[in-house]
Amino acid sequence: MNASLTLTTHAAISEIPADTWDGLAGDHPFTSHRFLDALEQSGSVGPGSGWQALHLTVERDGRIVGAAPLYAKSHSQGEYIFDHAWAQAYLRAGGRYYPKLQCAVPFTPVTGPRLLSPDPAVRQALLSGMAQVAERAGCSGAHVTFCTAEEAELGEEAGFLPRVTQQFHWLNRDYDSFDAFLAELSSRKRKAIRKERQRAQGFGGTIRQLTGDDLRPGHWDAFWEFYQDTGNRKWGQPYLTRQFFDLVQETMRDDVLLVLAERDGQPIAGALNFIGPDALYGRYWGCVEDHAFLHFELCYHQAIDYAIARGLSRVEAGAQGEHKLARGYLPVEIHSLHWLREEGFLRAVADYLEQEREAMGEEIEMLADWGPFRKDG
Missing domain, CATH: 3.40.630.30 (Gcn5-related N-acetyltransferase (GNAT))
Structure with a gap:
């Protein structure tokens, strides 16, 4: 020293x-x-x-x-x-x-x-x-x-x-829409993603993007249930405690994007992202109902939508997962x-x-x- x-x-x-x-x-x-x-x-x-x-x-x-x-x-x-x-x-x-x-x-x-x-x-x-x-x-x-x-x-x-x-990251090449991004893909991949999004969005409910003051304690109660399910299956027990999400709500809600799928007014799946000055960081996902392609929609496609709308340069979707490659996330x-x-x-x-x-x-x-x-x- x-x-x-x-x-x-x-x-x-x-x-x-x-x-x-x-x-x-x-x-x-x-x-x-x-x-x-x-x-x-x-x-x-x-x-x-x-x-x-x-x-x-x-x-x-x-x-x-x-x-x-x-x-x-x-x-x-x-x-x-x-x-x-x-x-x-x-x-x-x-x-x-x-x-x-x-x-x-x-x-x-x-x-x-x-x-x-x-x-x-x-x-x-x-x-x-x-x-x-x-x-x-x-x-x-x-x-x-x-x-x-x-x-x-x-x-x-x-x-x-x-x-x-x-890792696999999605890079924003100054796209003005999701369709502009799709236009750079091969025809087969473009059609596959469009079909995938249509199937996912037809699960029988609505998808909402929540950040800042739009986030409420009930949203975190629902996401905690999702997170526990995923944590128990992937790690044996969740790493984060329930209080962590309360503190995020208190001190970081403007840094958070929570993408929720709701059916009959009840949250059934969600993806938690953190917002950086130039990137969106996907962190946690979970659900209480299984629907075709909903995971990909909430975690990857909705993240791209948000990044394009906010002019962010990239989406980092977390560790592992070569399935991200087909959805435009490159190594x-x-x-x-x-x-x-x-x-x-x-x-x-x-x-x-x-x-x-x-x-x-x-x-x-x-x-x-x-x-x-x-x-x-």
């Missing part, structure tokens, strides 16, 4: 002034103080969750000039860039993989700033600080997930291993950084990641070529 910089760890985001944190984080919804605080105040992270806050700040002359959302982890759940195989290999070699440090936004597979400072020297200090904290706490390593490409390059210079994975690179305390294991992972990056590049190129867009476009 530079002699003029002081590193401090914090057991709660509330220990750091919101205006100071947000002044460094910018206007990204998931790295905002209010989002991270909602996770902590609701008990979604903290004791018993496997995510213990250990946020980093860097001070210069008594003033916070850098920060990073950091957690001590006792498992690898809720991260979406998976290291389960590394943990198993570490255990087989006689090591203890957990605890580890995770610089991330819990349960949120969305790229955004992780090293919160405009100063490259401070961002370097945050990275070296994570390694120091890991050493002193006896952690196996430190991981920075869903970081920006610029941060990935900076981390590699600092001795972290870069990793490339992928993009996702970056992460990894530092491991044990040098032999670090070298083994470095060899693996080099091979993985080459394979991932080939896969992204192949998937993009299989996309639904006209080849003459």
Whole structure:
């Protein structure tokens, strides 16, 4: 650590002034103080969750000039860039993989700033600080997930291993309507999506887009039921508590788009999105009734409608899902950084990641070529 910089760890985001944190984080919804605080105040992270806050700040002359959302982890759940195989290999070699440090936004597979400072020297200090904290706490390593490409390059210079994975994003090419987007697809794909939307919208009810003051407690009661069903099936139990959604309503309702399907006046399905300055981020979906293609309509097509109407540059629809490709969501690179305390294991992972990056590049190129867009476009 530079002699003029002081590193401090914090057991709660509330220990750091919101205006100071947000002044460094910018206007990204998931790295905002209010989002991270909602996770902590609701008990979604903290004791018993496997995510213990250990946020980093860097001070210069008594003033916070850098920060990073950091957690001590006792498992690898809720991260979406998976290291389960590394943990198993570490255990087989006689090591203890957990605890580890995770610089991330819990349960949120969305790229955004992780090293919160405009100063490259401070961002370097945050990275070296994570390694120091890991050493002193006896952690196996430190991981920075869903970081920006610029941060990935900076981390590699600092001795972290870069990793490339992928997601599917929809990109707005200055479309003035959904039909303008469809016009760039092959005829077969265009017809398939139109038919799919017609089937979905004919489920026997209405679809509404709600944000800001249009959101009411009853909407969150319904969505909580949807979220519980999806969480129980996908993760064994939901990551977020009911109180989290109440806090989002209180502090972030203008940052939220809730797409609800209602039949006979009752919500039967919903998709929750967060609104960024230039993107829409799809996060959670659930239902209490099954209807053909309704999932695709609420999660993907309605999101595109909203992005076009608001002039947003892209829709990020969350982790995984090659089914998104046929609906105009194309593969993009996702970056992460990894530092491991044990040098032999670090070298083994470095060899693996080099091979993985080459394979991932080939896969992204192949998937993009299989996309639904006209080849003459």
